[in-house]
Each structure stands twice: as structure tokens, then as C-alpha cells.
Amino acid sequence: MSDLVFNFNSKKPKNFKNPKFILGGKGANLAQMGKLGLPVPPGFTISTEVCEIFYKNNKKLNSKLIKSINLELKQVETECGKKFGDLNNPLLVSVRSGARVSMPGMMDTILNLGLNDKTVNALAKKTSNMRFAKDSYRRFIQMYSNVVLGIESYNFEELIENYKLTKGVLMDTDLDENDWDGLIKDFKNVVKEKTKKQFPQDVYEQLYGAISAVFLSWESNRAKVYRKLNQIPSEWGTAVNVQSMVFGNMGDDCATGVVFTRNPSDGKNEIYGEYLINAQGEDVVAGTRTPNYITKKAHKDSQSKGKSMEEAMPKVFSKLKNSITFRETL
Numbered sequence: 001m002s003d004l005v006f007n008f009n010s011k012k013p014k015n016f017k018n019p020k021f022i023l024g025g026k027g028a029n030l031a032q033m034g035k036l037g038l039p040v041p042p043g044f045t046i047s048t049e050v051c052e053i054f055y056k057n058n059k060k061l062n063s064k065l066i067k068s069i070n071l072e073l074k075q076v077e078t079e080c081g082k083k084f085g086d087l088n089n090p091l092l093v094s095v096r097s098g099a100r101v102s103m104p105g106m107m108d109t110i111l112n113l114g115l116n117d118k119t120v121n122a123l124a125k126k127t128s129n130m131r132f133a134k135d136s137y138r139r140f141i142q143m144y145s146n147v148v149l150g151i152e153s154y155n156f157e158e159l160i161e162n163y164k165l166t167k168g169v170l171m172d173t174d175l176d177e178n179d180w181d182g183l184i185k186d187f188k189n190v191v192k193e194k195t196k197k198q199f200p201q202d203v204y205e206q207l208y209g210a211i212s213a214v215f216l217s218w219e220s221n222r223a224k225v226y227r228k229l230n231q232i233p234s235e236w237g238t239a240v241n242v243q244s245m246v247f248g249n250m251g252d253d254c255a256t257g258v259v260f261t262r263n264p265s266d267g268k269n270e271i272y273g274e275y276l277i278n279a280q281g282e283d284v285v286a287g288t289r290t291p292n293y294i295t296k297k298a299h300k301d302s303q304s305k306g307k308s309m310e311e312a313m314p315k316v317f318s319k320l321k322n323s324i325t326f327r328e329t330l
Contacts, residue, residue: 004046004047004049004050004053004065004068005044005045005046005047005065005068005069005071005072006023006027006031006044006045006047007042007043007044007072007075007076008027008030008031008034008040008042008043008044008045008243009034009040009042009079018100019031020100020101021048021100021236022047022049022239023045023047023048023098023239024045024047024048024097024098024099024100024238024239024241025098025099025101025102026045026097026098026239026241027045027047027098027239027241030043030045030241030243031045038323039323041243041244041245041246042075042076042079042080042243042244043076043093043241043242043243043244044073044076044241044242045098045239045240045242046065046069046211046239046240046241048099048100048236048237048239049237050065050215050237050239050240051215051218051237051239052235052237054212054215055215055219059212059215059216060212061208061211061212066208069207069208069211069242072242073207073242076091076093076242076244077091079244082244084114084203084204084207085114085116085119085204086119086122087118087119087122088126090114090115090119090122090123090126091114091244092112092113092114092115092123092245093113093114093207093242093243093245094109094110094111094112094241094242094243094245095109095113095207095210095211095214095240095241095242096110096214096240096241096243097109097214097217097218097238097239097240097241098238098239098240098241099218099232099236099237099238099239100236101230101232101236103223103226103230103232105222105285106217106220106222106223106226108147108213108217109143109281109282110140110143110144110147110148110210110213111136111139111140111143111245111281111282112136112139112140112143112245112280113140113144113203113206113207114203114206115133115136115140116200116201116202116203116206117201118201119203120134120136120137121133127250129250129251130177131176131177131180132247132250132251134177134180134181134184135177135180135249136247136280137184138180138183138184138187139249139280139282141156141184141187141188141191141199142156144199144200144206144209144210145187145190145191145194145199147210147213147217148209148210148212148213149191149194149195151190151191151194155190155194156187156190159187159190160172160175160183163182163183171289172288172289173278173279187199207242211240211242214238214240215237215240218234218237218238219234248276248278248279248280249278249279252277252278253313254277254278255275255276255277255279255309255313255316256275256276256279256281256283257273257276257284257291257309258273258275258284258285259271259272259275259320259324260272260273261324270295271294271295271320271321271324272294272295272298273293273294274291274292274293274294275291275292275293275294275309276289276292277312277313290304292304292305292306292307292308292309292312293308293309294308294309294310294317294320295308295309295310296308296310296311299311
């Protein structure tokens with residue numbers, strides 16, 4: 001199975017005629033960006049071929065694959081200087097799908113995996129930011145419960161809205177660590193009520209469950225309909241990308257967003273994208289908050305409120321621009 005799980009920064013030669021067929025679009029692009037010297041957070045890709053193996057094995061991860069996953073996870077731990085499930089410096093990961101062609105909104109993603117009742121306190125101590133740690137934990141419980149445990153998201157969204165109404169605030173960012181602490185307890189009660197089980201605390205159980213859920217999402221009803229509409233063969237399967245987390249929700253000096261090297265409206269060779277301060281990726285794509293534009297020009301043209309990244313975070317914008325410019329020269 002070692003030839004079916006690939007580290008982003010692996011020095012081993014990959015003699016693929018088309019990397020996207022094996023690594024999926026996201027995995028192939030991450031590997032390429034790593035080769036270009038861009039700051040890609042460490043991680044690994046479980047190849048599209050494993051998707052077929054998974055379904056032939058009664059929709060379960062076999063022992064050889066689990067062994068390969070654990071070996072690659074050790075490599076990520078070494079690269080990050082963190083340890084998965086550690087009570088001093090815990091490694092958290094995201095688990096994302098990656099078919100060979102883009103299927104926006106069809107496949108599932110889980111962020112902040114590796115948090116439990118103990119590692120959340122370790123994260124808070126390490127970052128000196130309890131609100132951030134609790135916010136990340138409630139996000140993880142919500143996403144994992146929806147994607148892996150099959151609990152509808154509205155069960156959690158209603159609780160968040162009730163908390164905001166009680167406090168008289170409009171934004172999730174206005175809730176403090178005590179609010180998130182209460183919501184975590186409420187979220188876990190929802191899990192117990194819906195599944196008759198406690199929310200899983202074993203980080204490896206969380207990881208294997210998330211990887212399995214991504215493979216299972218390949219055969220979800222919405223994915224099947226999308227493939228049929230776009231003539232995507234079911235035998236292509238999806239890859240799974242496990243990547244160390246970086247955080248956009250640690251405060252007002254952090255952000256998340258989406259950026260293009262071209263303007264998708266007219267094809268102009270210019271940076272184009274949107275971002276949110278003190279947020280994680282799903283906040284941008286889910287529409288729960290209104291993002292601002294990356295560049296000052298796009299922001300001015302749109303007459304949006306707030307500030308562009310170029311204005312609000314000039315140093316970060318400069319690094320982003322340099323990274324994109326570097327890519328364009330290769």
C-alpha cells in the first residue's frame with residue numbers, strides 16, 4: 001500500500017503519465033506547488049486507486065492501508081514538529097476529497113481533526129488563546145458529526161443562532177470562549193441523542209472515520225447526480241488529502257480566502273479573490289459571512305464595505321502576491 005499513499009514533499013519519483021489520475025486534482029496541485037518551493041503545509045494524498053479498493057473491501061480501510069497512513073502521518077509529525085493526539089503540542093489535520101476533475105460543493109471536507117476534550121486544552125495552552133481552541137473544537141464537532149456521523153447541520157446551526165440571540169449579537173465572531181464551551185457541550189449532547197454514542201475522543205478513530213467518509217461521499221446522491229450531468233465516470237474515484245492545519249481563526253491578524261492568478265470574469269492576468277479575517281475556509285464558501293476582496297482595485301470597483309486584504313493586511317498581501325508572481329515566472 002506504500003505506493004498508494006504519497007507525501008506532498010516526497011522525493012521518490014512519481015512516473016505518472018497524468019498525476020491527476022492518481023493523486024486527484026487537489027493532490028497533484030499540492031505536490032506541484034511543493035516542488036515549486038511554495039509554502040505548502042505538510043500532508044499526504046491517498047490515491048484514487050484506493051477508492052476502488054475501499055469499496056471492494058466492504059467500504060472499509062484495510063490493515064495495510066491503515067499502516068501506510070500511519071507511516072505518512074509520522075512523516076507529517078516530523079515535518080511539523082508536532083504529534084497527533086499529543087497533550088502538549090497536538091498536530092491537527094484537515095481531510096479533503098480530491099477527484100481528478102473539480103466537483104465544487106459535491107464532496108466532503110473536515111477541518112481541525114485531532115481535537116478532543118484533552119487536546120483542545122493543549123491547543124489553548126500552546127497558543128495562549130482559549131477562544132480560538134474552543135472555536136476550532138466546536139467547528140470540528142459540527143463538521144465531523146455532519147460528514148461522518150450523518151447528523152444534519154441544522155441541529156448545530158440552530159444552537160449557534162440561539163446563543164447569538166440570547167447574547168444579542170449578529171456574528172459568530174462575537175461569541176466568546178464561554179459561549180463556545182457551552183455550545184461544545186450542547187453539540188456533544190446532540191451527537192449522543194442522534195447516534196446513541198459519545199462523540200469519538202480517539203484521534204485515530206476520528207482520522208479513519210473521516211477518510212472513510214470522504215470515500216463514501218463519492219457515491220453520495222449529490223455526487224452521482226453531478227457526475228451524470230458532467231459525464232464523469234464513477235470508476236475514476238476520488239483521492240483523499242490529509243494535510244496539517246493552518247488557522248485563519250486565531251484573531252484579527254489571521255485570515256482565510258480563495259485566490260486566483262487570473263480574473264475568472266474576463267481572464268485578465270491579475271490577482272483576484274476574496275478573504276475573511278478571523279475565519280476558516282467554510283465561512284467563505286458557505287456564505288455565512290460576506291467576504292472582502294483581495295485587491296484594493298476589485299474592492300473599490302465592487303463598492304464593498306470593509307477593507308481589501310491589500311489595505312488591511314499589506315504585508316500578507318505582499319507575500320501572497322510574490323508567491324503568485326514566483327509561480328507565474330516558472
